[in-house]
Amino acid sequence: MRDRLGETPFEDILAEIQAHPPATWRKLLRERYPDDDALVRQALIWLQVGHGDALPGTAPSLGVSGERFELAMVLDSGATASVWKAYDRKLGRHVALKVFHGADTSMIRQTLAEARSSSEVISEHVVRVHDVHDADPPFIVLELVGEHEPGRTSLEPGTSAATCRPRDIAEAVRWVRDVARGVHDAHLHDVFHRDLKPHNVLITPVSRRAKIADFGLAISAATTADTSASPSLVLGGTTKPSRIAGTPEYMAPEQARGLPLALDARAPEDRRTLVAVDVWGLGALAYELLTSTAPWRSDGAVSAWEVAAIGRPLARIERTHDGEPIPRRLRKIVERALAISPADRYASAHEVGEELDAFLERRPTSFDRNAAVRFGLWVRRNPQLTMTATAAVLCAALSFAAYATVVGLRRRGRELAAEIHEVEADRQSLAAKARDERRELDETEQNLSAQTASLTALRRTLADAQLEYQSILAAKDHELQTADAATQRLSDQLSTARLDRDTAEKARALYEGFWTRARDEASQATADRDAARTERDIAKVERDQVVKDRDAIRTARAQAEHDRDAARAELDREIATRRRAEADLSRLADELATLCTGPFASPPSTARAKTVATPSALLPQAVTP
């Protein structure tokens, strides 16, 4: 691209063009790149975006107010508004203008609500509102948070705590304390911020004091809840419609789950809710300033808002981002402000400010109940007094010690003199004793010389006795060895005898085992024999019973045969009777036929003749034997 656009970096070319009035940008670009329309179009878009707003000549038009306010430079730019450093020609002072993008009804309503909320608060820790304009475009005239740097005439504007970080822990605590005081002042005027975060805290450049800005989400008695266009969300089982407002990374858990749409800044219950939200905001601000990390963070799968709504307790903060350990007393204050349950937090922003003040001034906080800790804090708070008192105590102690030492030394001197006297007396008596001892020693020496001669003779006798003793000892040793051999032999015999005895013992045990098993088997055979006898007796009884049953069956069979014979005889009789009846019937039929064939007989019907021809049909069926 550098070849195509020339040797000068394109960035520098754009910067050069940007320095000219925007109305001339197109012309300048076309002059430089006459054959490249696409490049001109893209460069124009490039110049319009972002910091183009901050350049002279590109400031928003303020309408009739433009004559009064001279816009100097952009201080901040967001999605809905941009903040400008401006000069108020009428009052001859520098101010900050928050100019909103767009001029629809909701934007003007938001502008007025924000201006009303913040104008009600009078505090040295809150950015003051001087004026508000609800025309096109709507804007708020704010106090310019700025200071003159030493040796310079220009007013240096402050920066937000998000970009201007505290130099150390104490400065971070001072900022949060200042903000806590400002928040408390706002609460006294029934204004609740609800969006405390480093971005909404301005730091003065020289004295480095903190001021609260941006009351865009504040609730006050002067503002009314706009429920018309806002979508609502109800979490937490309540039936009241809720609205979520704030910055997810810094939201109180209950704020993330939604606060009721209609909150009354003067109703005690609602006040408690709103105070708790701002106390959380102070804790979140302290958390971020100390650790450079927001309390809630997205982990990719879960957004920061969702993490806030889940509301798990935060991890303990042990060290700052730079690795400096955070004092335990301060950590406890921050942790209480960030308690998940609103009831566990500080009851007011004032309490937070007081606690932080106590921490800064090394006074006891509500957590410092231990007397030793309190004394330690007093010592650290009053180092000169402590040093003076310590020095006085040390001097007194030294003086007393010196006096005691002198008195002791004198007494010791007297004691030593007495001791020397006693020692001299002892020495003289000991010298006399020594002389007596020497004399006794000489006498003893003479006695010893006489006894030495007798001892020499005695030693000679003793040597002879020793030789004799050694010969006796050798003879005894020989006898002892002989006895040992005999003992060994006896021992071997004893071992053999023991082995024989063990073998006999085993055989006896084996025999006893056989004998026991034989006895058991004999007992079992006897028992089996008795059982067989019993079974035999039972079989005999059963056989007798079977014989009896057989006889009874035989008798019954004879009776049945007798009955069968009787029945057969009866059947024969019946057959005979039937045959007789058939014969009678045949005879009667013949007679009837004879009668029918007479001169007075009518011709016989075929059916009747047929009936008469088969008389057996009138009889019962033959009984089969």
Added chain:
Amino acid sequence: MQRAQLLAEDAHDEQIALHLERIIHRVKHSMNYRGSFSTRDILGSLVARWVRSGEWERLKQLPPEQRHLGESVRRFILDRIDQLRRRGTREDIELTEFTLPDEPRLIEMVELAELRAWVSARVTDLADGVVDKRVVIPLTKAEEVGRVMQLHLAGQNQRQIALQLGIALGLVNKRLAEGTRYLVLLQGIECGIG
């Protein structure tokens, strides 16, 4: 209107300038992750998740009268809140009722969610050193721009980004401005005005 005056050579240019103004506003809004949220933004973030779930791609295949966009989004949001409730220990995270904006506004939210996804994808491209070939403005150090933008979208402020990448605070601001300009330009090209 300021930009409209700057770009307007004729009525057509004025329309283009207004379009560009809208694009700038939308791109900046989609990148403003650290700003204050309202219920609408929360719903917007949930709608963005819904778009990422692929449901919107599926619905786009259907005729408009069969899409039932609101119902699908509503069901998704209820499921998501239910997941949250199961994930946390608090029983009171239970969505009992909520109102969605009307269909046109919902579609606007869906478009914004798509834009967020688009921004995220382009930023990833930048971090990988991939610059769209249609952009003729040279982008120096595209990878660094992409990395800074990624961290910004992840919710980190400029100071944190500078500390993490070991670069100056001013350079972070410059890279953010370059990235924003690149995205707006690319959107302009896609809309036919770049």
